[in-house]
Amino acid sequence: MLDKSICLENIDKMSTRAREVGVGFRPHCKTHQSHEIANWFRDFGVSKITVSSFDMAAYFAEDGWLDILVAFPFNPLEIKRLNLLSSKCRISILLDQVETIKSFHGLEKEVGYYIDIDTGYGRTGIKSDKFDQVEKIIQTARLNRKLVFSGFYCHAGNSYKAKNRVGQNEIHLKAITDLQNLKMQFSSYEPKVLYGDTPNCSIQTDFNGVDEITPGNFVFYDLMQASIGSCRESDIAVAMVCPVVGKYPDKKEVVIHGGAVHFSKESMKIRGQLTYGKLLNFSKQGWTPMQDGMYINSITQEHGCIKMRNAQFRGTRVGDLLAIHPVHSCLSANLMKQYTSLEGKVIEKLQSR
Numbered sequence: 001m002l003d004k005s006i007c008l009e010n011i012d013k014m015s016t017r018a019r020e021v022g023v024g025f026r027p028h029c030k031t032h033q034s035h036e037i038a039n040w041f042r043d044f045g046v047s048k049i050t051v052s053s054f055d056m057a058a059y060f061a062e063d064g065w066l067d068i069l070v071a072f073p074f075n076p077l078e079i080k081r082l083n084l085l086s087s088k089c090r091i092s093i094l095l096d097q098v099e100t101i102k103s104f105h106g107l108e109k110e111v112g113y114y115i116d117i118d119t120g121y122g123r124t125g126i127k128s129d130k131f132d133q134v135e136k137i138i139q140t141a142r143l144n145r146k147l148v149f150s151g152f153y154c155h156a157g158n159s160y161k162a163k164n165r166v167g168q169n170e171i172h173l174k175a176i177t178d179l180q181n182l183k184m185q186f187s188s189y190e191p192k193v194l195y196g197d198t199p200n201c202s203i204q205t206d207f208n209g210v211d212e213i214t215p216g217n218f219v220f221y222d223l224m225q226a227s228i229g230s231c232r233e234s235d236i237a238v239a240m241v242c243p244v245v246g247k248y249p250d251k252k253e254v255v256i257h258g259g260a261v262h263f264s265k266e267s268m269k270i271r272g273q274l275t276y277g278k279l280l281n282f283s284k285q286g287w288t289p290m291q292d293g294m295y296i297n298s299i300t301q302e303h304g305c306i307k308m309r310n311a312q313f314r315g316t317r318v319g320d321l322l323a324i325h326p327v328h329s330c331l332s333a334n335l336m337k338q339y340t341s342l343e344g345k346v347i348e349k350l351q352s353r
Contacts, residue, residue, distance in 0.1 A: 001240075001241050001323070002237060002340065002341050004237075004341055006237035007040070007237040008040060009235070010219055014027070015044040015045065023207050023212055023213050024212035025045075025213060026046075026069065026214045028196065030050075030216050031330045034350070035348070035349075036347050037349075047067060048066075051068060053072060057085055057091060058081070066089040067090045068085075068092070070091065071153060073096060073097070073116060076100055076102075079103055079106055079107070083107065083108045086108070092112040092114060092150055094116045094153055096126050098140050101147070104147055107144065109146065110146045111146060111147060114194060116153055117178070119154055120156065121156055122158070128178035129178070134186065135186075149191065150191070151192035151193055151194065154175055154193070155195075156175040156200060162228060165229060171200070172206075173206075176195075176207065179193050179210065192211040192212065194212045195212075196213040196215045198218045199229075199230045201215040202231060203230060222328055223275075223278055223325050223326065223327045223328075227268060227270065233325065236325050238329050239280055239324060240258055240324045240332060240336070242304065243321055252313050254322075256322055256324075258277075259301050261335060263331075266327045266331055267327060270295065275295035277304070277327060278293055279295065280324060280325060282321065284342075294308055296324065
């Protein structure tokens with residue numbers, strides 16, 4: 001379920017933050033993957049977006065988005081789809097491999113590319129101090145006149161693993177400093193810098209040298225984001241609503257129809273307790289956080305088990321609906337394939353098809 005009012009507040013806050021720190025706002029759509037939700041961004045002046053696949057790019061292009069960055073290392077097998085999409089809108093891609101550039105001999109339209117930069121996350125990208133590797137990609141790509149260097153892209157995803165605010169600040173400062181150095185080193189090419197993970201975009205104020213931010217998870221937030229200080233639990237805009245299918249007095253445990261195929265197996269620890277989701281107070285008007293948490297403490301493909309205190313256990317019956325915040329809203333949204341608003345409206349997304 002989706003609380004539209006909270007979602008709109010999150011969009012408003014992030015768009016305001018981008019404006020106040022003087023950067024462009026190119027939100028990532030991989031979390032919501034929805035025409036309708038993407039269109040809510042238009043009311044906040046957003047005209048360009050980020051996606052993580054060509055399926056997603058095609059989906060949003062058909063709804064009139066004309067400036068789309070596919071923020072995933074380019075797959076040479078997608079050259080035909082790139083040609084098709086670049087004839088309909090402005091498509092930008094990511095590169096971090098010289099080898100990939102050889103696949104562009106069949107490129108039909110001019111395409112901008114950003115070099116993926118690793119400032120410490122360690123997933124993809126060229127390490128930020130490897131100027132020679134950056135230069136090699138730029139010079140190799142110049143052999144193809146349809147490839148146009150646009151700048152640098154960085155997702156400082158290691159911010160999700162920071163143990164405290166001091167750690168987050170250090171990760172952000174290193175990323176910003178490294179990107180400033182790159183921008184200065186390659187200033188003759190007039191590169192733009194795109195930067196964006198939800199934790200840093202939610203709490204930091206220094207974006208010197210950054211041209212656009214590209215966060216995505218903030219549209220919904222989740223327990224993980226709340227735990228690291230990106231948001232409050234009251235900012236989480238989605239909840240899984242699951243029926244109770246079993247009640248076991250000897251264990252003070254209920255079982256819900258809500259398992260790994262709904263929540264994923266993403267987990268985290270809250271107060272030392274492993275959890276896959278947090279129980280909420282739930283009514284027709286929506287949900288509110290519980291003062292004392294109760295959690296999904298184990299999960300299998302279709303089942304979720306929740307240990308309850310005596311009063312809560314006595315008041316819960318088979319057939320009741322329980323609302324639960326997910327650990328990772330991106331994965332849960334992807335698995336569920338659509339949303340239902342608090343007003344009962346079904347909001348479709350890419351996977352609804």
